[in-house]
Amino acid sequence: MSKKILLSHGGGGEETQNLIKELFFKHFDNEILLRMEDAASLVMQSTKIAFTTDSFVVSPLFFKGGNIGKLAIAGTVNDLSMMGAKPKYLTCSFMIEEGFEYAKLEEIVISMRDEMAKSGVKIVAGDTKVVPRGGVDGLFINTAGIGEIQYEGISAHNLAQGDVIIVSNEVGNHGACILATREEIELESDLQTDCASLWKPVEALINAGVKIHALRDATRGGLSAVLNEWAETSKVCIEVDEAKIPVAQEVKGVCELLGFEPYEFANEGTMVICLPQSEAKKALDVLQKFPETAKCALIGKVTTAFTCKVVLHTPWGSERFLEPPKGELLPRIC
Amino acid sequence: MSEVDLIEGFRDPEHMKALAALIKKECKSKINIMEVCGGHTHTIMKFGLSQILPELIEFVHGPGCPVCIMPKERIDHAIALASMPNTILATLGDMIRVPGSKTSLQKLRAEGKDIRSLYSPLDVIKIAQENPDKNVVFFAIGFETTTPMSAVLMQHAIENKLTNVFFHINHVTVPEAVEAIMSRGDALIDAFLGPSHVSVITGYKIYEPIAEKYHTPIVVAGFEPTDVMESVLRIVRQVNEGQSVVDNEYARAVSREGNLKAQALVNTYFEKRSHFRWRGIGDIPNSALKLKAEYAAYDAEIVFDDVLPKTELNDHKMCICGDILKGRAKPFDCKVFGKACTPTNPMGSCMVSSEGACSAYFKYGNLNLKGARA
Numbered sequence: 147m148s149k150k151i152l153l154s155h156g157g158g159g160e161e162t163q164n165l166i167k168e169l170f171f172k173h174f175d176n177e178i179l180l181r182m183e184d185a186a187s188l189v190m191q192s193t194k195i196a197f198t199t200d201s202f203v204v205s206p207l208f209f210k211g212g213n214i215g216k217l218a219i220a221g222t223v224n225d226l227s228m229m230g231a232k233p234k235y236l237t238c239s240f241m242i243e244e245g246f247e248y249a250k251l252e253e254i255v256i257s258m259r260d261e262m263a264k265s266g267v268k269i270v271a272g273d274t275k276v277v278p279r280g281g282v283d284g285l286f287i288n289t290a291g292i293g294e295i296q297y298e299g300i301s302a303h304n305l306a307q308g309d310v311i312i313v314s315n316e317v318g319n320h321g322a323c324i325l326a327t328r329e330e331i332e333l334e335s336d337l338q339t340d341c342a343s344l345w346k347p348v349e350a351l352i353n354a355g356v357k358i359h360a361l362r363d364a365t366r367g368g369l370s371a372v373l374n375e376w377a378e379t380s381k382v383c384i385e386v387d388e389a390k391i392p393v394a395q396e397v398k399g400v401c402e403l404l405g406f407e408p409y410e411f412a413n414e415g416t417m418v419i420c421l422p423q424s425e426a427k428k429a430l431d432v433l434q435k436f437p438e439t440a441k442c443a444l445i446g447k448v449t450t451a452f453t454c455k456v457v458l459h460t461p462w463g464s465e466r467f468l469e470p471p472k473g474e475l476l477p478r479i480c
Numbered sequence: 481m482s483e484v485d486l487i488e489g490f491r492d493p494e495h496m497k498a499l500a501a502l503i504k505k506e507c508k509s510k511i512n513i514m515e516v517c518g519g520h521t522h523t524i525m526k527f528g529l530s531q532i533l534p535e536l537i538e539f540v541h542g543p544g545c546p547v548c549i550m551p552k553e554r555i556d557h558a559i560a561l562a563s564m565p566n567t568i569l570a571t572l573g574d575m576i577r578v579p580g581s582k583t584s585l586q587k588l589r590a591e592g593k594d595i596r597s598l599y600s601p602l603d604v605i606k607i608a609q610e611n612p613d614k615n616v617v618f619f620a621i622g623f624e625t626t627t628p629m630s631a632v633l634m635q636h637a638i639e640n641k642l643t644n645v646f647f648h649i650n651h652v653t654v655p656e657a658v659e660a661i662m663s664r665g666d667a668l669i670d671a672f673l674g675p676s677h678v679s680v681i682t683g684y685k686i687y688e689p690i691a692e693k694y695h696t697p698i699v700v701a702g703f704e705p706t707d708v709m710e711s712v713l714r715i716v717r718q719v720n721e722g723q724s725v726v727d728n729e730y731a732r733a734v735s736r737e738g739n740l741k742a743q744a745l746v747n748t749y750f751e752k753r754s755h756f757r758w759r760g761i762g763d764i765p766n767s768a769l770k771l772k773a774e775y776a777a778y779d780a781e782i783v784f785d786d787v788l789p790k791t792e793l794n795d796h797k798m799c800i801c802g803d804i805l806k807g808r809a810k811p812f813d814c815k816v817f818g819k820a821c822t823p824t825n826p827m828g829s830c831m832v833s834s835e836g837a838c839s840a841y842f843k844y845g846n847l848n849l850k851g852a853r854a
C-alpha cells in the first residue's frame with residue numbers, strides 16, 4: 147500500500163520531523179534552512195528589496211508541463227521579477243490533506259527544487275500543516291519571496307503615449323491547459339502550461355540596458371486584466387492588434403468550444419512589457435534568446451484615443467473594447 | 481481538416497474584407513435582420529461586424545438565448561429545489577448567476593447549498609451514483625440544441641436504474657417564439673439569421689413556414705464571422721431578387737431533415753407543453769417541452785410540486801429585457817444598462833448570460849455607438 151500523509155505528520159512530533167528531514171530538507175537543502183532556527187537569518191546586498199507572497203490552490207494538482215509545486219515557485223519568483231528584483235529567498239508553507247500520497251508530494255517537492263535552480267532562489271523557512279480529509283483539496287501551498295531590486299521605477303503608472311506593448315509568449319496556455327485537464331471536461335490535448343520562472347529573461351533585459359516602463363506577469367485575468375489595469379492606472383488607451391497576439395491553435399480551439407477568450411485565460415510564465423518604442427527591437431532580440439520567451443511579440447501601442455480603455459483591432463478593420471474579465475469563467479450553454 | 485482550418489479558415493481577413501465589399505456593393509435598401517440566437521449576437525459584437533457592413537444593414541436581437549428567456553418564477557423553482565435537504569441541483573453554465581425573486585443559485589451555493597455547474601448533462605449520472613442518499617435534480621435548459629442531451633441523460637438514468645435523479649425541464653423551441661414575435665405585426669424585421677445549432681438537430685425545414693407566411697428570407701448561419709458575413713450577403717441577394725426562402729449557409733452541419741436519431745430520442749421522452757411563459761414575451765403556446773406522463777417519477781415539477789412557488793413574476797420595471805428579446809429595443813436604449821445593471825450585478829438576464837444581448841454589448845462595447853475617438 148502506498149505511503150500516505152497522516153494527521154500525525156502535521157502534529158509537530160517525530161513524524162513531522164521525519165517528514166521535514168526526509169522530504170523537505172532532502173530536496174530543499176541549503177545551509178540557512180538546515181539551521182532549523184525559528185526564523186532564517188538572511189544577508190541582502192541591496193538596501194532596496196521586494197517582498198511578496200502568494201497562495202496556490204490549483205485544481206488539478208498535476209497538469210501538462212507542471213504541477214502546483216512548480217507553480218508555487220515560478221509564481222513567487224515572477225512576482226519579484228516583475229518588480230525588477232532578483233529573487234533571493236523564499237518561504238514555503240504546505241497545507242496537506244490527510245491521506246495525500248507521499249509519492250505525489252515528493253514529485254511536487256522535486257519539481258519545486260528544479261524550478262528554484264533556474265533562478266537561483268532558495269527556500270529558507272517553511273511550515274507544514276496536515277488537515278483532516280476535506281479540509282483542503284489535496285494540497286495548498288503558500289510561498290513568500292524576497293528579492294533585491296536591480297532595476298527601479300517599474301510601475302503600472304508609467305505608461306505614456308508612444309510606448310509599445312510586448313508579450314513574452316503565447317497567451318492563455320495555462321488557463322486552457324488547466325481547463326482541458328479538469329475532470330468534468332477531459333479534452334484530449336497536447337497543450338502544456340506556460341508555467342516558468344522569468345527572472346533570467348528579465349535579468350537579461352536589465353543587463354542589456356533596456357528601458358522598462360511597466361512589467362507584469364499575466365496570471366489570473368490574463369492579458370486582458372493586465373492591459374486594463376495599466377490603461378486604468380496610467381489613464382491612457384492601449385491599442386492592440388489581434389493578429390499579432392500569439393495564441394496557440396489549441397487554446398483557440400478550447401475557447402471556441404467553451405465560449406471563452408484566450409486573453410482572459412491565466413498564464414504562469416508569460417509577462418507583458420511596456421517600454422518606449424525605441425527599445426522594442428533590443429527587448430525582442432533579448433527575449434528571443436530564452437526558450438520561455440522565444441515566442442515574444444510586439445502586440446500594440448499606448449495612445450490617447452480613449453481614456454482608461456483597451457482597444458482590440460481585428461485583422462479585417464473593425465475594433466472593439468477589450469473589457470477586463472468579470473465573474474466566474476462559465477462555459478456557454480449551446 | 482486541421483485545427484487551423486477549423487478556426488482560421490472562417491476568420492480569414494481577406495475573405496472577410498471581400499464579403500464586406502460585396503455586401504456594400506449589392507445592398508440597395510434598408511434591411512433589418514433579426515439574429516434569433518444569442519450566439520450570433522456575440523459573433524456580431526465580438527468581431528465588430530456592424531462596423532464593416534453598410535449602415536443599411538441593421539441587426540435586431542431575438543429571443544434565442546435560453547438563459548435570457550427564463551422567467552423569474554422558474555429560477556425560483558430552481559432555488560426552491562436546491563434548498564431542499566439532501567439535494568444536489570445541477571445545471572448548465574450561466575444559469576447559476578441569474579437572479580430569481582430573492583436570490584440566485586450562485587448566492588445560494590455560497591451559503592452552502594450543493595449546486596453544480598455542469599459542462600455536460602451526463603455528469604449527472606456520476607453525481608447520482610456517487611451520492612445515492614441524495615436527490616439529484618437536473619435543471620434542464622436550452623433550445624432544440626440541448627434537448628437531445630437531456631433525453632440521453634434520461635435514457636441513461638433509466639438504463640442505470642437510478643431512482644435519485646429528477647428533471648426540471650425548461651426546454652423551449654425556436655419556431656413558436658419567432659412566430660409569436662412576427663404574429664403581433666409590429667416587428668420591423670425583414671429577414672432572419674437562423675440558429676444553426678438548433679438546425680443541426682431539427683433540420684432547416686422548421687423555418688420554412690415562417691419564411692413563407694411572413695415573406696422573410698431566413699438564412700441558417702454558422703457562428704464564425706465569415707458564416708455571418710456570407711449569410712448577410714445571401715439575405716441581401718434574396719431581398720434584391722424579391723425572394724423569401726430558407727437558405728442553408730451552414731451546410732457543413734445542417735440538412736433539411738436534421739438529426740433524425742436525436743429527434744426520435746427527444747420524442748421518446750418529451751412532449752409539448754400547452755403553454756410556457758417566456759421572460760418579457762409572455763405565454764407562447766406549444767413553445768416548450770415537458771416529460772411525458774409515463775416518466776412522472778422523474779419529473780421534479782410533479783415529485784416536488786409542494787415546494788415549488790406558483791406565483792408568476794415579472795421583471796423589474798426599469799429592465800427592458802422583454803423589448804430587447806422581441807427586437808423592439810437595443811441594450812443601449814435601457815436606462816439601467818451598464819449602470820445599475822452590469823454583468824457583476826445583473827438586473828435582467830440579458831446581462832447575465834454569455835449569450836445575452838446586453839452582455840455582448842457590455843463586454844465588447846461598440847466603438848461606433850459609444851462615441852468617436854478622442
